Amino acid sequence: MELSQYLEVFIEESKENLQTCNEQLLELEKNPEDLAIVNEIFRSAHTLKGMSATMGYEDLANLTHKMENVLDAIRNEKIKVTPEILDVVFKSVDDLEAMVFSIADGGDGKRNVTEVVAMLQAIEKGESVLPSASNEVAATAAPDMKVSMQYEAFEQTVIQQSFEQEFNCFEITVSLREDCLLKAARVYMVFEVLGKLGEVIKSHPTVDQLEEEQFDHSFVIAVVSKEDARVIEESIRKVSEVEKVSIFELTSHHLQINLNDTAPERKEIADKGQEEVQTPKPANNPAKQTSPTSKTIRVNIERLDVLMNLFEELVIDRGRLEQISKDLNNPELNETVERMTRISGDLQNIILNMRMVPVETVFNRFPRMVRQLARDLNKKIELEIIGAETELDRTVIDEIGDPLVHLIRNALDHGIEMPDIRVKNGKPEQGTVKLKAYHSGNHVFIELEDDGAGINKQRVLEKAIQKGIVSEDIADTLSDRQIYELILASGFSTAEQISDISGRGVGLDVVKATIESLGGSITIDSTVGHGSLFSIQLPLTLSIISVMLVEIEAEKYAIPLSSIIETAIVKKEEIMNAHNQRVIDFRGKVVPLLFLEDVFEVPKDSKEEDLYSVVIVRKGEKMAGLVVDSFIGQQEIVLKSLGNYLNDVFAISGATILGDGQVALIVDCNALIK
Known part of the structure; x- marks a missing residue:
């Protein structure tokens, strides 16, 4: 078979x-x-x-x-x-x-x-066992236990001869720290230590794989030595970045079991397995048979990517047809193009829905993680998940997992207090962390809320000033939310000592960068003594977006509608100067103006305008006015990457091909608003 x-x-x-x-x-x-x-x-x-x-x-x-x-x-x-x-x-x-x-x-x-x-x-067998004592358990394993590596005939001969000459033979599992940078160097140091104490017979993975760092963080070595296990363990632990050492002593009995593996048991497993694989679901998952008429198939995500790419080309051609239809103004052509637009719109919805995945695929790993971290921190914490059925595009789902892990670890470590402190402050002994997801318009919101200590504004400000993130003058003008969001700045950390739980001193700037790279944003609200709320806004999909097309001289640019508040026409005399920056008064707020022809260095004629076309955009609570020559209109476009050679162009997130064949660059509003 x-x-x-x-x-x-x-x-x-x-x-x-x-x-x-x-x-x-x-x-x-x-x-x-x-x-x-x-x-x-x-x-x-x-x-x-x-x-x-x-x-x-x-x-x-x-x-x-x-x-x-x-x-x-x-x-x-x-x-x-x-x-x-x-x-x-x-x-x-x-x-x-x-x-x-x-x-x-x-x-x-x-x-x-x-x-x-x-x-x-x-x-x-009914014996008491503690996971923390795993080293001792491994060293005194049950005599009928199999060894973890398979040995070739010549290796078995070497081991048997070693026993006859009264050498000890050990299988040693070495675990390096997860943040170890030079794994191959640490492996070399471990081998060098063992070479002085005895002779290495075998390793898993192989030496070549270890040298090329083709392993996670653990590897196994078989060693013949006159030394006892304690001496070997102490020697290996002196190597930096080694987190854990487990030693298992081989005997002739273990080797014999390894050679004469229990074939009847294996055959029985295989026989049972053959039955189950043919009909795994009905026999073992009755709970999932809620709808007997529902039929599903598994489709590789790469096939959906290909389908999406083909449809994107169709959207570009649809735009071209719409342009031709407009120019020719033929009634029959107009009718056909309108029908094609409706059908392709329906097709787009179907394809996007096929790519949609419930956020529970990310959320379902967090209860286990929270349980373990709560035990490590000696805290009592309950994780409440709401809206796990909310759907997001698969490409967004793949990227959002790590930022959420970081935020949850941060909430557990810095947010939720120790049980005795909570009781002292009149709170329940058990802290609560809520993870919530919901749709709103063309966005998905993911909120992480805890009922912990909240964020100390004064402490955050002091640290931000100390680190040079803000000056004292600017610090006095910041709103509460802007102060909270300082913790997302690069290099910011209020932790007195670095811990493994909340990121070993790595700030939340990584979280912010990942979310913004997905076209999303993150905001923070907090009340001292009552808890904090982190709110993440994400687009439903990354490939087809609605934009406002604008013109600057002979060039066309696309500004995502998700960033736009409104458009306005501003008179020349309404523009003011403040701190060497041109600004306007927009509904009682001072909004800085950015002239896109200057930002993108577009060649321009020297004539002065009396009226300016302005697109008001927002990032969180901050706003800016983007000055353009004229508005073209709203359109759905396909977001295309600029490729590896142009991946760091300032304030440009990609490009699109318009109906008339022209290329329009897509403006990254988040990069323009500081």
């Missing part, structure tokens, strides 16, 4: 089953006596095990089998659910996810899971 054709389905199904495990484990933690939840997790794990075995991913199937044994003991009431046991099961799911993502990236799905297997086996 050719299995490669099922690989994509296997990866998607595996991700869904692991997500179910994550969600149900969080529910189980709240209701540890509810065996129905355990059964749901068991079904997902069982399906994953069968599919993995059928597809030939034995490591994945074996770890799932060990986790399944623990779940089986829980549902048969042989083991009681505790936070410590759930920590180990969560760690198993993490390893399974890493294996599945490895397969998705073209890898073999192999991973060193010695520690977590030892802990699962200890739980199964």
Whole structure:
């Protein structure tokens, strides 16, 4: 049977089953006596095990089998659910996810899971186990445990001869810090240390892969040495950037088990897997069969991208036809073009809807993350998710995950107070973080609200002045919201000490930059003692946008409608000067003017105008007036990138081809408003 054709389905199904495990484990933690939840997790794990075995991913199937044994003991009431046991099961799911993502990236799905297997086996036997003591667990693993690496015949011979000469043989798992920059250099230093203590037999990944940094943050080395495990561990820990060292001692018994792998058990797994893969959904996911008539297919996002590109070309040609129809003024041609415009509009909606993905695909990883971070910080925090069904374009979804992770970590670390402080201030011991998504017009809003300590305005101002972000004169003129938004400035941080939780001193400027690169914006509101609200505004899609076309001399520019408040005609005498800047009074507010012919260095004639055409644009609470020669009108256009060679052109976000064949540059209003 050719299995490669099922690989994509296997990866998607595996991700869904692991997500179910994550969600149900969080529910189980709240209701540890509810065996129905355990059964749901068991079904997902069982399906994953069968599919993995059928597809030939034995490591994945074996770890799932060990986790399944623990779940089986829980549902048969042989083991009681505790936070410590759930920590180990969560760690198993993490390893399974890493294996599945490895397969998705073209890898073999192999991973060193010695520690977590030892802990699962200890739980199964009724022994007490703490995840924090994983080093000790790995070093004293159950005697029937398999080694994590497969050894060739000559390597087995070397190990056997080493035992005969009274050498020790260890499998050492070394984990580097996640922010380690020169991983290959650290690997070299570890090998150098081990070379002085004994002889390296094997590594996983291979030495070549390690040198090319083709690994995440952990690697496994087999070493023969006269030294004991403690000496080896202490020596490796002296290498900088090494976060964790786990040592597992090999014996002849372990090697024998590794060689004579339990074939009957593997065959049984494979047999069960064959049954399940044929009909995975009906047998194991009854909850998802809400609509028996609903039929869906999985479509690769690349195909949708191609479809979108073809449709974009159609929109450009539609614009050209509209222009020709206007010039010729032929009734029959006008009618045909109008009909084509309506149909292509409907087609556009269908294609955009096909690309829409619920934000829950991003949101569903946060409950697990909040649980773990709350435990790390010794805080009690509940995450409330509202509007997870809200849909966004897939390209936006792919980019928004990291900024949200950063904001949530920031809220947990800096926002929510410690339980004793909350009680002292008359608040509930448990803090709440709300993550909300909703549609409004052509935008999606994502809000992150916490009921924590809020933002200390004075402290933010002092830090901003100290860092040179604002001067003292400007600081006195800032509104509350503008002060809060100073925390988004590059290099800003009020943390007394750097922590791993909220970004190791990396400011929220990265979040702001990512959101603005998507054509969105972020605003902050806060009340000291009551909490903060971060609001992100994002466009529904990035490829086809509505713009106002304007003319500057012989050149045409497009200004996105999402940034425009209104257009106006301003008399020459209404323009004033303030701080070497030309400004106008717009509805009681002083609005600076930007002459786009100067910004873009458009060749111009020297005649003075008595009337100026102005487009009033906004970024958050800040406004500016863009002075142009004339307005052409509103139009839907296709946003095209300028390519790699022109990716840093100031205040230009892309270009489009108009109906008459001309190219119009698209103005980036966010870059123009400081």
